Amino acid sequence: MRKILFLLSLVILISCDSNQDQPEPLKIIPQPVSYEVHSDFFKIDKETKIWLEGDVDLSSEADYLTEILNESTGFALPIIKDEQRSNVIILKGEKGFGTGNEAYDLDVSSKKIVIRASHKAGVFYGIQTLLQLFPPEVYVRFADQSEIKIPACSISDHPRFEWRGMHLDVSRHFFPVTFIKKYIDLIAMHKMNRFHWHLTDDNGWRIEIKKYPKLTEVAAWRVDREHESWKDASSPQPNEKATYGGFYTQDEIKEVVKYAAVRHVEVIPEIEMPGHTSEVFAAYPELSCTGEQLYVQPGNYWPNIDIFCAGKEETFDFIENVLTEVIDLFPSEYVHIGGDEATKDRWKACPLCQKRMKDEGLANEDELQSWFIKRVEKYLNENGKKLIGWDEIIDGGLAPEATVMSWRGFEGGIKAAETGHDVVMCPTSYCYFDYYQADPDFEPEAIGGLTTLKEVYSFEPVPSELNTSQAEHIVGAQGNLWTEYVATPEHAEYMVLPRMTALAEVVWSPIEKRDWTEFLTRLQNQFKRFDKLKLNYSQGSFKVDIQPSWVDGKYRIALETEQLNPEIRYNLSGQSLMTDYQVYEHPITIDSSVVVQAAIFADDSVKERPSVKEIEFHMAIGKIGSLKYEPQRNYNAKGVLSLTDGIKGTSEFRDGYWLGFQEEDMVFSLDLEQPVEIHEISFSFLQNVGSWILLPEKIHVEIFDADLQKQADTLITPETMPEVAGTLIEDYNTTFDGISGSVIRIMAENPGKLPSWHPYEGNRAWIFTDEIVLR
Template sequence: MKIIKLSLLLLLMAVTACKRTVPPMTGIIPQPNEFTTEQGTFTIDEKTVIIVDDTVEATWNTKELTTFLKDNFNLNLKVTSSSELDNAIRLISSQESDAIGAYSLTIGKKGVLIKGDSDRGVFYGIQSLKQLLSPQSAVQTPLLSYVTINDAPEFKWRGMMLDVSRHFMPKDSVKKVIDALAMHKMNKFHWHLVDGIGWRIQIDTYPELTKKGAWRKVKEHKKPWEDYEATYKNDDGEVYGGYYTKDDIREIVAYAKEHYIDVIPEIEMPGHSEAVLQCYPEYSCDSNDITGVYCAGNDGSFEFLQNIISEVVALFPNEYLHIGGDEVGKDSWLKCDKCKKRMREENLQNGEELQSYFVKRMERFIHSKNRKLIGWDEILEGGLPERATVMSWRGVEGGIEAANAGHDVVMSPGDPLYFDHSQGKSEFEPPSWGGYNNLLKVYDFNPVPSEIAPDKRHHILGGQANLWTEQVKSLSHIQYMMLPRLSALSEALWTKAEKKNKEHFINKLDVHFDRFQELGYNFAGSSLSPDYDVTYNKDTKEFSLTLQNELDRYEIRYTLDGSAPTSESTLYTDPIVYTSTITIHAQCFRKGAPIGYPLKRMFSTGFGDQCKVIYTNAFDEAYRGGGDKALFDNKYAIARGDDPNWQGIPQKDFEVLIDLGSSAELSYLGLNFYQDIGATSVMLPTQVTIAISEDGKNYVTVLDESIATMEQREPIIKRIETSFEKQTVSYIKIFAKNRAELPEWHLRKGAAWIFVDEVSVK
């Protein structure tokens, strides 16, 4: 492993004439599009003045800069409108544009000049200046190299969505999210205020939405979306929820505006509306069976939503209003007499066309309010309103279709821009939802697929990450899922493709991590958690264990005696060669302190290519885990059902005979089983039996264990293992009893699966 080496082009290192000090090592994220340095330095001191125009927005920018200098360097600088002074920081807005955000930043003998094409541009210039002066831990005095930056964003939509419906986030937590967005020059905050799980915005016309729709009963062994029930705050039993008053909304919108971030509210329709319809069931197709979909045949549904939107647009000055439009269950429409009548009257052939009717009708009203409708890519189904903007989340295909048809598009594909997905492979990662979106996958994101016609590419407004909160309940967890992936996304959306440099970005992260620490942000070290690869040499009969992390940075230290590594443990430099079972405990260290999660694994020889595994019941081809040798391949599956290393068997028992191919002295056997009730039909076996034999005829049982049923929803990896008196072994039988059918209390019905992985021996 190599120790991090910061690129000279990014460190802004220059020595003063008398050689008494040097500027700090630093780097700006997102990378400026034009960046040059010269010999010389300028120091901000108590005599430096800030020169600025006397306007409201200029006052915001002045506050942004003066607060930073006061908090970090205890400098209270004078603010003036005089333009004839040296030793100054000049903030100049040309007011040539109010949206683009271009700026220049020049540091020279007379001081600092930030010139923006608008006050927004000046704000972005200040963010770059702040990064040149941070982290404070690397800066003794506010010393700056001479530098010239000319910069502008590549894409005009650089956003992140935060879901506050599933788990309500306090007002101050929302502001902290906005702070992180502003630091990275992001400009869109998509606020998912409404979903089936909870209503979070005060609507005066319909007070039940927050009296009841903002609260839900907490039910034992149930996730919020299972058997959902809206209730009142003071009802009996445990109640969970919250909402934002109109004053709260105004405060957050104003705060975002001061940080040049547009807030886009989402009012979900026509589906994902259980919370609403439990409060106002008259707008459901069947008031006795709330499906979470507004009745499209009821004119009252549209009047209800129009009244809500009228109050919403009064709070949010941004031009966009998001209506959701995703995952609409249409069965209730197709059974509803009112909806069927609507379909006959409007000559609609199916549920998709009825959804298109619904969206188009709402778009006309939203347009009448001087707003633009934006929705998830399902609004393409059945026909898209001509003025609608599409947010493509089910991959990029919907965005390609919409852009080629002449519609504006925001690319937001789940892979790689769902920040609720795991960003690391360690079993110690906090709860996540869905797949795996690592840091550098986010960095490589390009919002303009080649399938979009050249004359239509201007319709790609940019990109957006989405942070759903099924598993995320706190600001600390939000920050963990955002950072540093937000840093990667900011550079993907701000910096021109030809100016991006992944190695430079990785180098800059070293400084950025210190910035996060000083700001008190809980960022993920997932990209630095040790990962591994094992290879086998048939000629030498040796195994080789390689350690690395995603960024290929910092020291990895390890132990083989079971103890936790310290900064004094063995430094990993070359692959670890072994011929008998080893247990490794590895940890990445940055500046002498551990970062990321540790790797704890037993790696057995598995007898290389000579062993044979004979299955009584074949594994399913869709979950083959790597085939017949998967149980001995030294590739451990992690706690996700989509991990390709799991081997799956539906309904039948897991039963194998392992012929080791030779005899060995063994005293230990272990293997892993998986369960995830919340997302799969995979359950732990009810019983596991392990027997060993030297001759293949006479077997000794070394484990016979009943497995208690565990009803927890979270994923489980259960290690089944046994130690026994050392003896000669040539054959191993493993039997795991499948419960065959899922229990009645399970979320699903049908066959139960067994997922198994990695037999270890020593």
């Protein structure tokens, strides 16, 4: 017996030692396709060398790596071409290796590090992974050069999508070349490969065009209204000088393009047309329909009515001359021509535009825009470039070879992919990094919206509506930073970091490798790197999401957050969380109406404001109804369960409690399984005119018995109030004198299209609803 106990103890000890020796998982972002961690490590010292091997010129990649390592280690690591088998970093170019130009293998042992790829780009991304295996000090200077160790591992990796991009608007606010390079460094660090440079817009022209000097003498400058709010910026005073702005010289652009090329980032220039061009008419008013000389807008400009005249040949002479110089500056495959938000009132009133429509056999102004874009595409194609534009270029007919950037949701991208066009997905709800990323009361002023880190990480670029062949046209995705409310490089960093980190994993890693909790763990290491680089990043949202569920017939509340392992305090008493609280450890079971409040605490202080939710136990709670039409994927909450989970939505329609229906009706049916006495049915709809969310045209409330014989029918006729800015929640109650019913049905009629008073007249309207309460 004693011998058995001894052997058992020995087994336990060995097991414990084995667990202690188990290497930690790698903290790499984006998550690689596959990897193994070994128990050894590679140590860099002053004798380490970098050996270039194979049949691919990797001198640029070697220079990039040595510049970083020489600075951080203090060593002068030589680049050699003669074979060395130990204490060496090998960059190996092997044509035909891997699954595409950006694939790589990285092997680290005690004797050497080997990065192998078929192309320079793959080696570069292997280097980015290698840098993440170093301690975060690799970007600055190691305090102790004797302890620079790299964990032994084997990594095989390649990207999921070809297009992995970030956008930057430099028209609303101008950013210096030094920051543009820093932005490109961030793109490269995240294994992204497209920089979409938004160079022209109503608030300033930012690129030197030698044939048209007034573009940089006049159109690049506006009066300084930085002391005023963007949306209320005042017009220029008589003789007031335009002093705010700037532009990039052609030499500076060449410098940026060269800098990006070393980092395998393709720079995509955007030259807006036919709309977002009013700044041009400050310099060359003859290119507009009216010929009126405008000033460069110092703030918000809407609606966008001053656009290029499509009836004048001078317009196309100007565009082609500008594009000729742009093409010479940018070796990119694509030129972005904008194409968005062009209000066509001027075209409707312009005799030349109307004549153009008649001469070309065009039915309406949408077709005139399509003709305009197709003409520009023809010129680009003849000069070796492809056209890409925002999804409005679909309206009136898509240019034959155009690529679509789908920003107004997924619909434009779906339509383009179904017709064989390539698509870059960047829907506002996931990819607009000018939106708030946490509670607005605790954040710098932003344009609106709410796109949290978790929301970005949940993004799936390929819509389920597409079949396999159509899905191949989704070439990738990108994050967009518009800068109406972003005036400095530090603020720009704050808005994109770490949301671009989440997006980088979305567009690189296999979907099955993505795990939110595990990503948060790896993100902590990324934050250390950001700290060393002195980047101004956001720590994300500290909001606690109160999420209900039914498990084994019990109603439970989970408290979820973007933060990793925070202290969450909660109570059900309504008292202060400072004095009356429990620390959240697992889901809370609830069996009656209650108010839940919860917040993250650090050092005994609350972070942001407590989340508060009133949970009402009504007769429909937990029952599963059905919807005739599914909500849009962006605003699906927990599907039909969200209508009977006891929780109402907030004034933020992106809060995860509202269901959104675009152009379709909301038709909800609920079988109560047995007759019940119904006294009241209540529900809410949300209005946010600026976000295209209107109240329903009509709401029918019906009650049926078990044989589906109608027992009651009530009609409500809401009326959208266009004068109400922001969000309005309208509550509706229908009362009954104790009607016995087994089935209820609520039909809310969507207005369909935005009405004539709306700036986006004719676009598809939304309706939003949350809880259906049955008493």
